[in-house]
Each structure stands twice: as C-alpha cells, then as structure tokens.
Amino acid sequence: MLGIGLVNILVALDQTVVSTALPSIVAELHGFEYYAWIPSAYLLASVVTVPVFDRLGDYFGCKRFVIAAVITFTAASMLCGVANDMLFLVIVREGCRAWAAG
Numbered sequence: 001m002l003g004i005g006l007v008n009i010l011v012a013l014d015q016t017v018v019s020t021a022l023p024s025i026v027a028e029l030h031g032f033e034y035y036a037w038i039p040s041a042y043l044l045a046s047v048v049t050v051p052v053f054d055r056l057g058d059y060f061g062c063k064r065f066v067i068a069a070v071i072t073f074t075a076a077s078m079l080c081g082v083a084n085d086m087l088f089l090v091i092v093r094e095g096c097r098a099w100a101a102g
Contacts, residue, residue, distance in 0.1 A: 003066055010073060018093075031086020041094040 018038065026035050057065045076092055083089035 003063075007066060007070065010070070014073075014077075025089070026086065029083070029086040029089065031089075034086045034090050037090045038093065041090065045094050 022035070022038060026032055053065055053069075079092040080089055083092060
C-alpha cells in the first residue's frame with residue numbers, strides 16, 4: 001500500500017508541475033505548435049497502456065511492474081529536464097511516462 005501511495009504522489013507531482021510550468025516551457029522551447037500534444041498524448045497513451053499493464057500485472061505480479069514504472073518514470077523525468085526541443089520533450093514525456101502509468 002505504501003508503494004502505491006508513493007506512485008500516486010509521483011503522478012500528482014508530475015501533473016501539478018507540468019500544468020503550472022507548461023506555458024513557460026513552451027515559450028522557452030519555441031514549440032507552441034506542440035502545446036496541445038502534452039496533455040492529449042499523455043491521456044491517450046495512458047488510456048491505452050493502463051488496461052494492458054493491468055492485465056500483465058495480474059498474470060506476472062504487480063511488484064515488478066511498479067518498480068519498472070518508477071524507474072522508467074524517473075528516467076523520463078531526467079530526459080524531460082534536458083530536452084532542448086519541444087518535439088523531443090513530447091516524445092519522451094508521452095512515450096516513457098505513458099508506459100510508466102501502466
């Protein structure tokens with residue numbers, strides 16, 4: 001239960017930081033054409049991956065998937081931090097973090 005609570009805190013922090021800082025990020029990276037992709041692609045990828053990883057977690061055990069998701073989430077956060085292009089930011093955030101959301 002403690003692990004799931006910590007994962008929920010990670011997700012809540014991620015959403016809070018991104019929604020607050022997104023206008024500044026878009027302005028600095030000059031990527032207004034990708035502005036709508038950040039929340040839309042994240043939601044779409046989460047909707048697709050959550051049922052898949054839920055089923056795999058039932059078969060193989062949730063602990064391995066939670067640990068892998070936290071590691072993937074942390075790696076994706078670091079890659080987002082070094083992004084110097086809006087397209088790279090969108091790809092890293094949506095690809096890796098959607099898998100971690102599963």
